Amino acid sequence: MIASLRVVMTICLIIIITGFSLNTSAQSTGSRLTPEEARIMVTLHNEARSEVGVGEITWLNELAAYAQEWVDLLAKTDCQLKHRPRSGPWKQKYGENGFAGTAGYYGVSDAAKSWEGEKKYYGHQVLNSSNWSSSGHYTQMVWRKSTQLGCAKIECKGQIIIFCNYNPPGNIIGEKPY
Numbered sequence: 001m002i003a004s005l006r007v008v009m010t011i012c013l014i015i016i017i018t019g020f021s022l023n024t025s026a027q028s029t030g031s032r033l034t035p036e037e038a039r040i041m042v043t044l045h046n047e048a049r050s051e052v053g054v055g056e057i058t059w060l061n062e063l064a065a066y067a068q069e070w071v072d073l074l075a076k077t078d079c080q081l082k083h084r085p086r087s088g089p090w091k092q093k094y095g096e097n098g099f100a101g102t103a104g105y106y107g108v109s110d111a112a113k114s115w116e117g118e119k120k121y122y123g124h125q126v127l128n129s130s131n132w133s134s135s136g137h138y139t140q141m142v143w144r145k146s147t148q149l150g151c152a153k154i155e156c157k158g159q160i161i162i163f164c165n166y167n168p169p170g171n172i173i174g175e176k177p178y
Contacts, residue, residue: 037108063094103158128173143177
């Protein structure tokens with residue numbers, strides 16, 4: 001009995017001294033993204049933003065948790081890529097980009113690179129209802145007023161779904177992203 005108590009106390013002491021943590025990705029990033037995946041997302045966003053002279057975006061766990069709630073719901077329902085609705089209990093409150101691909105083949109960098117790839121469709125004009133859809137993921141990435149980012153992922157039915165949320169939201173009709 002005393003020997004097992006000593007073992008437990010020794011393990012606790014090691015944890016305290018070394019700062020060992022039992023945190024999961026959700027606790028450290030706000031979602032199922034690993035810290036490395038979150039870093040990749042921020043880096044790829046900031047590279048695209050830097051190219052157009054827009055300030056850096058930072059990670060916010062609360063936005064990642066918000067995104068995780070949505071992808072978890074998608075996995076529980078039909079596992080289809082779709083944006084949050086404009087009304088109701090799952091109403092969209094932030095800017096949002098979504099991506100889906102084959103699980104095990106695609107990942108967070110592929111999502112960010114696909115959104116950035118829409119740059120070729122953006123003509124540096126004011127956004128309106130007829131011109132934003134082909135480049136809307138890109139313009140949200142580089143939206144000057146969006147300063148916070150949080151992303152999430154889920155795997156279901158052989159695919160990975162990745163969503164990022166942006167605060168404040170971008171893609172405002174009648175404005176330019178930068």
